[in-house]
Amino acid sequence: MEHTIICQYTEGMAFEADVNEHTVVMDSETEFGGRDSGPRPKPLLLVSLAGCTGMDVVALLEKMRVSYADFKVEVSGTLTEEHPKYYHKIHIIYRFQGDDLPLDKLEKAVQLSQEKYCGVSAMLSKAAQISHEIVLD
């Protein structure tokens, strides 16, 4: 199976990507010739990671019949100092809110995503040290 995206340059430093028939705009800060009309491309990599593992966890918890009031995925990436600047460390926080949350099942779902299903984690873990934790707010 192959996925294809098209990213059209518009003006300044801005690009408009067509992905699954949705548009995603990317742009740089004004100091680099952009107008901040969209996010930077690099942290979008962290968004892709958060969405990929987040959807796994939602689907797995649904199968386990676990409900919760709120769920967030926070991802932090630490950049190297030299070019090419990339994330050599990534930390994922899975934040849940709810009554009587079964921590063992949350851990199981997160572990299955990180070890078996999440393709973005699998790719990025070849270049970065990825750590994660579960936080109950």
Added chain:
Amino acid sequence: MEHTIICQYTEGMAFEADVNEHTVVMDSETEFGGRDSGPRPKPLLLVSLAGCTGMDVVALLEKMRVSYADFKVEVSGTLTEEHPKYYHKIHIIYRFQGDDLPLDKLEKAVQLSQEKYCGVSAMLSKAAQISHEIVLD
């Protein structure tokens, strides 16, 4: 330097990410419990790659005083068949339109991005075989 993004689960399979104070929605197809309200997380990785290398090329060509009528970055990723499904092959097409385009300078800009500056290419090349070509339309 550290970058942090927050990805909030909303409903179904949808997440809303806050990245550089912009919102990016991700969702799955209806067959996987989503409503297709945004792109899938995995091809968003290809968008991040296209934007990162695309901005490098725009900035480098500006320094080289090369102008063009149109510029697009197309990225295709081939998925593995087994879980975790990730892109093991990625092909980037840099498409330019314009009169008397200096191919040597376009090649130099693309090469500098791929070999020196593009942090997303640097990360993904640890997991995937990345190839690229320049096409003049």
